[in-house]
Amino acid sequence: MIAIEHLSKRFKTAAGKDHLALSDINLELQSGEFVSIIGPSGCGKSTLLYMIGGFVPASDGKILIDGRPVTGPGPDRGPVFQEFALFAWKTVLQNIAYGLRLQGKSKPEAEERARVLLRMVGLERFANFYPKELSGGMKQRVAIARTLAYNPEILLMDEPFGALDAHTRTHLQRDLLRIWEEHRKTVLFVTHSVEEAVYLSDRVIVMAAGPGRIARIIPIELERPRQRSELMFDRRYQEYITEIEGMIDAFEAAAA
Numbered sequence: 154m155i156a157i158e159h160l161s162k163r164f165k166t167a168a169g170k171d172h173l174a175l176s177d178i179n180l181e182l183q184s185g186e187f188v189s190i191i192g193p194s195g196c197g198k199s200t201l202l203y204m205i206g207g208f209v210p211a212s213d214g215k216i217l218i219d220g221r222p223v224t225g226p227g228p229d230r231g232p233v234f235q236e237f238a239l240f241a242w243k244t245v246l247q248n249i250a251y252g253l254r255l256q257g258k259s260k261p262e263a264e265e266r267a268r269v270l271l272r273m274v275g276l277e278r279f280a281n282f283y284p285k286e287l288s289g290g291m292k293q294r295v296a297i298a299r300t301l302a303y304n305p306e307i308l309l310m311d312e313p314f315g316a317l318d319a320h321t322r323t324h325l326q327r328d329l330l331r332i333w334e335e336h337r338k339t340v341l342f343v344t345h346s347v348e349e350a351v352y353l354s355d356r357v358i359v360m361a362a363g364p365g366r367i368a369r370i371i372p373i374e375l376e377r378p379r380q381r382s383e384l385m386f387d388r389r390y391q392e393y394i395t396e397i398e399g400m401i402d403a404f405e406a407a408a409a
């Protein structure tokens with residue numbers, strides 16, 4: 154569904170020099186796959202996600218979605234980025250309905266769909282709340298619901314749970330898996346947490362820096378549905394974590 158071929162990205166630094174942020178990225182994602190990207194800071198994880206989103210142009214190579222080159226953002230790709238910029242002056246329901254109204258849905262239609270999404274993320278009681286009345290985890294749920302509302306095929310998630318406390322994070326991971334299992338979106342998920350990547354993913358992409366590149370792709374062959382509490386006692390789960398942590402440490406040491 155997503156094919157990335159010989160993709161690279163150069164930025165100009167403040168000093169006017171060329172900085173190769175991503176070098177020769179090649180990757181294929183199947184429809185409905187859950188893939189995480191992990192790697193040291195600065196290896197280009199966010200840049201890769203923004204490029205797939207169509208927000209950042211490629212320097213070389215191409216990204217194809219169902220065979221069509223990405224030339225800009227589109228409704229087939231739903232971004233869920235860290236800074237969950239909700240409209241402060243709109244209620245939760247209005248925040249979710251907003252994009253649907255822009256797409257030409259009538260107000261009752263948009264609100265009905267927004268209510269379905271609110272139920273999906275467990276926030277139906279908060280429809281009339283304003284963002285400032287919500288916790289960080291609740292805001293992130295609204296951000297996810299807002300993106301799901303227009304039904305993109307692909308979810309691009311850049312450390313969506315990075316700012317949350319451990320307890321809320323565990324809840325959101327579980328909810329995201331439940332939603333993914335029901336709707337089978339293709340998910341590309343950037344994280345700094347190896348445990349999170351292994352728990353959620355079909356494959357984990359380990360990137361290295363200097364220049365940013367794909368170092369390893371690791372299929373996670375743990376049965377689904379997965380229960381975090383059971384995985385804790387699963388030897389293979391622990392082995393995946395140890396293996397990936399070891400790789401990241403080695404890449405960081407090599408880059409230092």
Ligand SMILES: Nc1ncnc2c1ncn2[C@@H]1O[C@H](COP(=O)(O)OP(=O)(O)OP(=O)(O)O)[C@@H](O)[C@H]1O
Pocket residue numbers: 164165166172174192193194195196197198199200201365
């Ligand atoms: N707009 C930009 N202009 C110049 N350089 C940039 C720009 N965006 C990213 N970079 C550089 O590209 C490299 C990759 O950045 P990116 O944010 O994609 O890394 P990352 O792996 O997501 O990092 P982190 O884990 O810290 O979020 C970094 O060296 C960064 O400084």
